[in-house]
Amino acid sequence: MNRKNFITSLVTAGGILSTCDAWAAPTLSEMRREHKIPPYLKAGDSIGITSPAGYISLEAIHPSVQLMESWGFKVVIGTTIGKKDYTYGGTDEERRLDFQMMLDSPEIKAIMCARGGYGFVRFIDQINFKDFVRNPKWLIGFSDITVLHAHVNQNFGIATLHSKMCNSFPDDWAKAEPIQISTILSIKQALGGEKLNYTATGALSNRYGRAEGPLVGGNLSIIHTLAGTPSDLDTRGKILFVEDTKEQLYSIDRMFWNLKRTGKLAHLAGLIIGGFNIKTDAIGEEFGQSVYEMVMEKVKEYTYPVCFDFPVGHQLNNFALKCNVKHELMVGQGGSTLKEV
Structure with a gap:
């Protein structure tokens, strides 16, 4: 059951439900509800890269593309990469369409948001998740992408991956700090099905x-x-x-x-x-x-x-x-x- 937090009183046939009832602990059935985990990735699977929030150049995502390809994945670069509309990676409609295409594509098994910034909330309510719910895939990112994590987790009960994005990959893997390497590799481990x-x-x-x-x-x-x-x-x-x-x-x-x-x-x-x-x-x-x-x-x-x-x-x-x-x-x-x- 998805109860509203902001309930001051609810008049029902049986009486009044107070805020204390609205904030009650989850029932046993709610706690046992199964959560959907998208299929983990294998070599040859495709990861899409899109920019649903801030602008990023094609050159800036190059290190992440190279590294993910070295992991055995194919990379599909979205139409928003390199597009710029003020601070955004394209207009709201361009960003929405790019994300929707990747969400609906059966070939793309995971979507990595290229960077955060601001912008996902501007079109989250216009995204059609019908195909995604039938065939879940990993949605990856953090910061502004919290909008997506929260929306998907709350409405569909599907797992997502909170992690670094393309703009956090090191330019030179050989010169990267050990902690930076470990955090980037944790993305590969998560997508591969390792328990973190x-x-x-x-x-x-x-x-x-x-x-x-x-x-x-x-x-x-x-x-x-x-x-x-x-x-x-x-x-x-x-x-x-x-x-x-x-x-x-x-x-x-x-x-x-x-x-x-x-x-x-x-x-x-x-x-x-x-x-x-x-x-x-x-x-x-x-x-x-x-x-x-x-x-x-x-x-x-x-x-x-x-x-x-x-x-x-x-x-x-x-x-x-x-x-x-x-x-x-x-x-x-x-x-x-x-x-x-």
Whole structure:
């Protein structure tokens, strides 16, 4: 059942449903609902590259094309690559048509978004997912692509891949840092069907415990702007991960209040805090709380585990995560682990 978070009261034949009922924990049948995992890729399969948000040149995606071809995949370059309409990779209609073509093509087994930026929300409601639901494929990206992850996970229960995109591939693989290589290879491992297993060092603010549930999340700014829309995430019984970049502390605090007030923090299985690249406060206007403090303030009455400093976000250590796939989160004194189960 897909219940609205913003219900103040619902008059029914039997009486009134309060907000407490609207935010109730998921039923056993909801928790056991099967999630669809697209077929994993094999050598010879095709990956499409499209730019549904910001502009990117053909030259900029060349390293990613070379590397994915070296993995044994064919690469189909979309019509939006190299197109420019102000900040976008083509007009809204050009970006929509390119994405729709790749979504409907039976030859394309995965779609990698070339970069983030801004733009997917401008046409997400015009995408026809009918063929995709019948024949799911891996949708890959992060940042602005959180719109797509949230919409697909919430409406269709299909797994997607939150990971780096073409603009994050190194120009020279031989000179790339080890952590950059590991994160790019995690995309190959995920698409090939390997079960992913990650660790994070211990943080003083971590709250210990074990959680199990589907993994959902992405960019905090995007998640908070989707509240009340058809793409709004239902986080009940889920492990939620969030990350963000170029935001000031007061803005991050406001967004976490949004998560709390919309009920998204109330019935989590677990919470993962990834990278947060903070804009420096102006002198004399310091916010006064760290990300650690503001998060724990919002979840202090709950008991689920909380993991900080997880390797996901706008940073080099941004590993691939399978959204809407069941994971186990363990947070302890020695650090945290997240593994697919």
